[in-house]
Amino acid sequence: MLDKALKGSPKYWGWIIILLAIAGVGFGCYLWQLNQGLTVTGMSRDVSWALYIAQLTFFVGIAASAVTVVLPYYLHDVKSFGRITIFGEFLAVAAVIMCMLFVIVDLGKPARLFNIIFHPTPNSILFWDMVVLSGYLLLNLVIGWNVLEAERNALKLPGWVKTLIYISIPWAISIHTVTAFLYAGLPGRDYWLTALMGARFLASAFASGPALLILLCFVVKRVSNFDPGEEALGKLSVIITYALAISLFFVGLEFFTAFYSQVPGHMEGLTYLFWGLEGQGNLVPFMWLFVILAVAGFILLINPRTRRQESTLKIACGAVFIAMLLEKGLGLVVTGFIPNPLDTVVEYAPTAPEMAITVGIWAIGFLIITVLYKMAIGVKEEIDF
């Protein structure tokens, strides 16, 4: 079926080449990072996890969000989702691969990556993160491929694929819960030490993932003859609306606990993010942008008229995606380290090579989406869906 991705218009190939070029620049910067060490990034002794890990965290959420189309379709027979489950699963594949790439570029000694397998350590959440992410990648690849093949040959889905699909549903929840556990179990980081972490992660994932999926479906509609269907997108947008509402509610909960209790450890993280701490606050504009975009997105989505209209839906999805990217993919990780364990604010800003590598990985993610979606569209057009 991969041959379907090898036949395309000049625009298709132009897009592929642009993505390869961006990935190439990122790769070149990575070679520079391998040579010099992680000093080429903006990370420091105090802020030892930053853009790479933040992006990993965000994209695990995107990967997990495939469950928002898989669960309703396979467990509750929501027929309209049948047209787009494959796009959700392939988005998950691309997102998980991006996550793994972000881990690799963040490691100090990537050649020793397999030590996690040679010396398995069940008490380490990072070990389980490796297990669940690898498992999820395999699951979605096998499921997506077989579902597409079955569709193409007009066959019933084999029983064993159905079993894997049922497994992938709690597994999707697990990948993001385990990622939340990376943060939520560390005694020294007050901003992260909240039981709400797992819930917040899932809520923002179920807002940002489907938002991206809707936008990708609109692209699919434009570049091909396949129409994902208004009903499917309509239902997805409702999911985003409620996930976003819950997400913002959870942020409010954090604010209450921090500022009503007046415990310094709880207040400092949020204060740093939204107002700055000790005169330093380079994330403040980004956090207020997050607020504006999230609220704007919510207003557009909660109103049925703007939610159903394609133009405003696209704006809302874009706003929600960028808002969550800022909150989770930028604010969350860095703020865990501020203030540092010795109560001092040491700020972080990404460097150019760091951003180039990040954008390079984004390009690889989009490349995978492009190829897999082209394949899926090719099959769907072939069977005249």
Place this chain on the structure above:
Amino acid sequence: MKINRRNFLIVGGFGALGAGMLSATKSFGRKVQAGQGMPAPKWALAVDLQKCWAGQQAGCHDCLNACNKAHNIPQMNEAKDEIKWIWLAPFEKVLPGQQHDFLPEGIKEKPVVTLCNHCDNPPCVRVCPTKATFKSAEGVVTMDYHRCIGCRYCMAACPYGARSFNFRDPRPFISEREMTYPTREKGVVEKCNFCAERLEEGLRPSCVEACSYGALIFGDLSDPQSEVREILRQRYSLQRKPQLGTDPKVYYLI
């Protein structure tokens, strides 16, 4: 079962999976080796701040210099790359949450010796995905630089900021090489190791040895007659962030 290609692939796949699991199961079965005869010591350090501050008045940094020299600690140009095993930080930063507005004059800014606490319940050991950092039988939280993959999870987990990462090759920044001890390389995390290499020979850590003001008292907590147990009986002591349950083995005598 018919031997066709499909069945062969299925059986082969599971076989390969099983074989791959072997190495994982081996680690589950490994037991901790029991000691021989004598109970293992439990090393701890007491920092007598009054004596240390007296020494600092005279400009003493002997413990820092001894450690930095003995372990080839690089002196980096940029603060973000810095490697610190033992250093000085203000009293109010080292022991936050135990401060108020009416403490004796000037005490908040007084520099306090800060290092890895070699906790009894170390979060860094709990999170390490390869057991590159582990707690030795003698209670020393140790680094295996050969195994470290540089994921820096331990740095996120440490509530005391005791760990440093080699963001770059440290060798150009080592002014004088101590030939009996290795350097580290870019990409691994490092920290104070309680001079485990000296403890094995019955010597005290370099910092303790270097302190001429008697401010660093080192010893075995499991020996009720040890120097450190004696001083902890006599003087009131504080641990850093005790409410986190890490049970540090560095005690500050105020």
Place this chain on the structure above:
Amino acid sequence: MYNGGRILVGVCIFLVLVTFPFWNAIGRSTAAPELDLDTPVIQQLSEKKCVEPAAVMRENHMQLLDDWRNQVVREGNRVYTAADGTEYQMSLQNTCLSCHSNKADFCDQCHDYAGITPDCWTCHLEPEGN
């Protein structure tokens, strides 16, 4: 064969590239490694022997060093009892290199010839002059 022409050309290019190390070295030869055991410390030894017999060390020094590494770092055990009963401190830098202080004329000879770069030396310090 569909596209046979292009496939054959591709296969030929591949074969040329994959056999590069062989045809590139035709006519050239590299001298066999010459190990120099003439160091001040070795000259002073009454009995010129290594931790284990030379033949054993030649074949197994990698495993020995691995074993030493795990015992010292992970078990906290620094004393090695050789096959002949002699006890040594397990240390690459302080035991092995105290005798074999001429790394460039000893260790590097075989390693360079075989094209191996063991990554011990980014951390473990080589004696001066290497």
